[in-house]
Amino acid sequence: MATAICGALHGVNAIDPALKAELDAVNQLDFNRYATALAKYRQQREAV
DSSP, X not given: OHHXXXXXXXXXXXXXXXXXXXXXXXXXXXXXXXXXXXXXXXHHHHHO
């Protein structure tokens, strides 16, 4: 979850691709899905 938050705050490209690949393999989660959802939530909160 911490990497998804990092991706939401700084963009998914801020995370080293090798680290992201390892996290995806180990966690078997769709990291991009969580980062995108958190980024969208952040944008909504900032618009208020």
